[in-house]
Amino acid sequence: MLFSSGGFDFIFTCMFLLIFGMIAINIIRGIGEWHQNNQSPRLTVDAYIVSKRTNVSRHHHADAGNVGGGHTTTSTTYYVTFQVASGDRMEFSVRGQEYGLLVEGDRGQLMFQGTRYLGFQRYS
Numbered sequence: 001m002l003f004s005s006g007g008f009d010f011i012f013t014c015m016f017l018l019i020f021g022m023i024a025i026n027i028i029r030g031i032g033e034w035h036q037n038n039q040s041p042r043l044t045v046d047a048y049i050v051s052k053r054t055n056v057s058r059h060h061h062a063d064a065g066n067v068g069g070g071h072t073t074t075s076t077t078y079y080v081t082f083q084v085a086s087g088d089r090m091e092f093s094v095r096g097q098e099y100g101l102l103v104e105g106d107r108g109q110l111m112f113q114g115t116r117y118l119g120f121q122r123y124s
Contacts, residue, residue: 037114047082047110047120049102050089054078082110082120092117 055077062070078099081091090110094102094117108122 033115037116040114042111042113042118044109044111045084046107047084048107049104049120050081050083051104052078052080052099052102054099080117080120084110 056074057077058072058074060070060072076096078094078096079091080094080099080102081089083089090112092112092115098120102120106120106122108120110120111118
């Protein structure tokens with residue numbers, strides 16, 4: 001036999017701990033970023049929109065008992081890159097509705113807190 005029952009249990013336990021550890025690390029990082037953003041000042045700076053992009057994720061979910069079936073779900077994340085007067089560029093994740101209203105080249109005031117996008121008010 002290639003794997004004994006004890007060997008399988010060991011590998012299963014290691015994989016479970018590895019996956020659980022990765023999930024725990026991501027949760028801790030998320031909480032750390034959230035806390036750091038809350039401690040950061042809210043800033044409003046002159047900026048203009050340099051670019052926009054999207055990231056589409058597709059996930060296939062198999063239906064139990066149906067070999068060829070299942071369903072696919074997609075999610076889209078929207079990003080906008082701003083350039084401030086110092087020449088620094090910052091990319092923020094924005095909601096889809098806001099993404100549709102923002103246009104490359106728009107100038108205005110960018111409001112943010114750490115890595116958290118708060119809004120953009122274009123100049124009239």
